[in-house]
Amino acid sequence: xxxxxxxxxxxxxxxxxxxxxxxxxxxxxxxxxxxxxxxxxxxxxxxxxxxxxxxxxxxxxxxxxxxxxxxxxxxxxxxxxxxxxxxxxxxxxxxxxxxxxxxxxxxxxxxxxxxxxxxxxxxxxxxxxxxxxxxxxxxxxxxxxxxxx
Numbered sequence: 001x002x003x004x005x006x007x008x009x010x011x012x013x014x015x016x017x018x019x020x021x022x023x024x025x026x027x028x029x030x031x032x033x034x035x036x037x038x039x040x041x042x043x044x045x046x047x048x049x050x051x052x053x054x055x056x057x058x059x060x061x062x063x064x065x066x067x068x069x070x071x072x073x074x075x076x077x078x079x080x081x082x083x084x085x086x087x088x089x090x091x092x093x094x095x096x097x098x099x100x101x102x103x104x105x106x107x108x109x110x111x112x113x114x115x116x117x118x119x120x121x122x123x124x125x126x127x128x129x130x131x132x133x134x135x136x137x138x139x140x141x142x143x144x145x146x147x148x149x
Contacts, residue, residue: 008111010142011047012140023140024111026080026123032121034131036080036088042108047143049115061112068074072096075117076112081124088127112149 006026014023014037022043026034038046043057058066061079067076074095082089090107092114105113114121 001081002125004125004128006034006121006123007048008050008115008121009033011043011050011143013143013146014046014140016139022143024108025029026121028123028128032132036107038108043110043143045112046115049112059118061109064113065116075102075113075119077120077122078114079122080107080127083127136145
């Protein structure tokens with residue numbers, strides 16, 4: 001399976017008549033977008049990491065990285081590799097004692113950790129292609145703008 005390096009384009013809130021849902025949008029830099037709906041606290045954590053904000057107390061994702069550092073575990077990258085019934089699946093690829101380990105995670109948690117660690121994010125080519133075919137991205141407002149209202 002071909003993995004494509006992606007970046008976080010932004011954290012938004014998708015708004016429609018029935019719901020308001022946080023969404024992280026990944027881009028491959030070639031114009032393809034992958035929106036992933038996430039929880040509010042994960043969206044806030046991702047937004048903070050993307051803006052390089054340091055909270056007065058560590059978020060859970062900061063704690064996770066501190067634990068990894070203390071035990072000499074390195075995050076090589078995050079890979080988002082499948083979707084089932086609209087739910088995306090991801091793995092943190094870790095290096096510990098010269099061994100590569102894969103740790104199942106929610107994409108939202110993986111993105112929050114990867115951003116903090118400065119680790120790359122990879123998405124399966126098929127997921128990007130499928131998202132491109134679907135083509136409909138809901139009306140979105142930047143998360144920071146939404147939270148200021």
